[in-house]
Amino acid sequence: MSLVLNEDQLMLKDSAAGFLAEKSPLSALRKLRDERDETGYSKALWQEMAELGWAGMAIDEAYGGLGFGYTGLGVVLEEMGRKLTASPMLASIVTGATAVALGGGEELKQALLPALAGGAMTMTLAVQETASHKPLQTSTSALRQASAYLLNGRKLLVADVHTADRIVVAARTSGGPGEEHGLTLFLVDADAEGLSAERVFMVDSRNSGRLILDQVRVDDSRILGEVDRGWPLLQKILDIANIGLSAELLGLSLEAFERTLEYLKERRQFGATIGSFQGLQHRAAELYTELELARSIVLAALQAIDRGDERLPVLAAACKAKLCQVSTRVTTEAIQMHGGIGMTDEFEIGFFIKRAKVAQQTFGDYHYQLDRFAAANAY
Numbered sequence: 001m002s003l004v005l006n007e008d009q010l011m012l013k014d015s016a017a018g019f020l021a022e023k024s025p026l027s028a029l030r031k032l033r034d035e036r037d038e039t040g041y042s043k044a045l046w047q048e049m050a051e052l053g054w055a056g057m058a059i060d061e062a063y064g065g066l067g068f069g070y071t072g073l074g075v076v077l078e079e080m081g082r083k084l085t086a087s088p089m090l091a092s093i094v095t096g097a098t099a100v101a102l103g104g105g106e107e108l109k110q111a112l113l114p115a116l117a118g119g120a121m122t123m124t125l126a127v128q129e130t131a132s133h134k135p136l137q138t139s140t141s142a143l144r145q146a147s148a149y150l151l152n153g154r155k156l157l158v159a160d161v162h163t164a165d166r167i168v169v170a171a172r173t174s175g176g177p178g179e180e181h182g183l184t185l186f187l188v189d190a191d192a193e194g195l196s197a198e199r200v201f202m203v204d205s206r207n208s209g210r211l212i213l214d215q216v217r218v219d220d221s222r223i224l225g226e227v228d229r230g231w232p233l234l235q236k237i238l239d240i241a242n243i244g245l246s247a248e249l250l251g252l253s254l255e256a257f258e259r260t261l262e263y264l265k266e267r268r269q270f271g272a273t274i275g276s277f278q279g280l281q282h283r284a285a286e287l288y289t290e291l292e293l294a295r296s297i298v299l300a301a302l303q304a305i306d307r308g309d310e311r312l313p314v315l316a317a318a319c320k321a322k323l324c325q326v327s328t329r330v331t332t333e334a335i336q337m338h339g340g341i342g343m344t345d346e347f348e349i350g351f352f353i354k355r356a357k358v359a360q361q362t363f364g365d366y367h368y369q370l371d372r373f374a375a376a377n378a379y
Contacts, residue, residue: 003296003303009075012068016054016079023048024085026348032086033205039163040199040207041086050119055093059101064114070240074247074302081251084355086206088122090362091159094244095237096123099168103185103224103233112166124164125237126155126211133364135170135234136178140213142171142186149173151186151216157362161209162199165190168237169213173228180231185224192216204355238363239316243301245359246323250291250298252359253323253330256352257287260334267339280337287330294326317372324366327356 005013023045032040049055057073059065066072073093080089097116100108100123115121127135140153151171161167167188175182188195194214202208225233261284264275274280301319304312331353335342342349360366 003299005071005075005299008068009072012072013075013079015052016076017082019048019052020079020083020085024080024083026084026351029084029086029205029351036201040160041088045085046087047119049087049089050117054089055097055119056117058093059097059113059117063101063109064117066117070243070305071299071302074244074298077244077247078251078254078298081248081253081355082255084204084252084351088124088160088163090241090244090248091124091164092116092122095125095159095241096164096166096168098240099123099125099185099224099233099237100187102236103230104187105221107221108187108224121165122160122163123166123168124158124160125241126158126161126167126169127234127238127363128157129153129155131156133361133368135238136180136183136231138170138172138183139177140169140171142173142184142218144173145217148217148219149184149186151188151213151218153213155211155213157200157208158197158211159362160207161197161211162207167195167211168224169211170230170234171213175228182228183230183234184227185230185233186218187222187224188213188216188218192218202358204351204358206355206358235313239312240305241363242316242320242369243298243305245362246298246301246319249323249327249356249359250294252352252355253294253327254291256331256334256349257284257291259349260284260337263338274337283333283337287333290326290329294323297322314373314376317369317376320364321366321369321373324360324369327360328366331356 053066054076056065057068057076058070061067093116097113100112129138140151142149142151151169167190169186169188170183171186172182173184194216196212198210200208200210264280265273267274297319301315304315334349335353338349341347
């Protein structure tokens with residue numbers, strides 16, 4: 001497939017850019033941060049996004065979505081990355097809706113996907129249990145009791161957990177940490193007895209939190225996929241999530257780069273604009289080429305999801321690893337080229353590196369993804 005957006009996707013890109021420029025400038029994130037907003041994002045803005053069809057972009061039309069695919073959703077995520085828009089898009093749609101669409105039965109799909117597409121319900125995915133992303137080290141237990149399971153354990157760094165209505169929880173129905181067999185995905189109601197969530201403020205001003213499960217009862221009907229065989233399903237959800245994060249990282253990297261170019265054209269030193277200095281020109285040129293490569297690999301990975309490419313795990317790992325690398329370089333260079341002012345909170349360029357650092361760590365950082373890529377290619 002051609003690594004260019006089609007006419008419909010370009011129209012979506014322009015529409016999303018215009019909407020977010022008006023409704024979600026970076027000052028909106030600063031306001032949410034400074035006021036310690038109890039939700040962490042604007043519910044009104046999220047509802048507007050849902051009405052535009054963004055929440056249902058990758059959800060099938062049979063379940064109330066647009067059926068525009070993950071490539072269309074990636075276009076929106078890129079523009080949201082440019083504006084650092086705070087929303088439950090990653091947690092609720094990229095992971096939550098994907099988990100239901102891939103692992104849910106027809107009854108669950110009919111019950112949940114239209115509500116997710118319409119913005120009436122939010123979800124999140126709870127996997128991580130240690131300081132770093134190691135999904136196979138899951139130790140949260142799920143013990144069989146009659147026609148249900150009792151879940152016990154804790155989860156860390158769960159996006160938007162304090163506002164989610166449903167939570168997809170990875171737990172062990174058999175086996176032990178490190179084993180692929182024995183993992184099962186459960187759909188847990190946020191108000192379930194024995195479940196508690198604690199909000200954590202992240203450096204990027206986004207929502208995260210800790211989840212405690214103490215004898216939380218989950219019926220058999222709330223199992224996603226197969227008992228003991230949830231690892232392949234979880235892997236695919238994480239692959240899609242990492243590609244979505246890569247699209248966001250691309251957007252914020254492009255925005256940081258473009259803002260830096262403008263600063264190079266405006267800032268004067270020694271009687272000339274600093275953009276005329278050859279050393280800075282070379283650094284900017286290198287960033288541009290890296291961003292063009294990043295743009296191509298993100299689009300290739302998004303298209304791979306939509307066509308069901310069997311190489312998706314390899315592409316997802318390569319995509320996330322590359323965007324971790326590129327976003328680190330771009331945001332670091334952006335601050336350096338802005339000089340001292342780039343380190344101040346009053347200037348907006350610093351917000352981009354903060355979001356990049358958190359997004360890079362979410363669902364596996366550069367080293368984790370590089371290791372996956374190497375293993376898949378028998379290095």
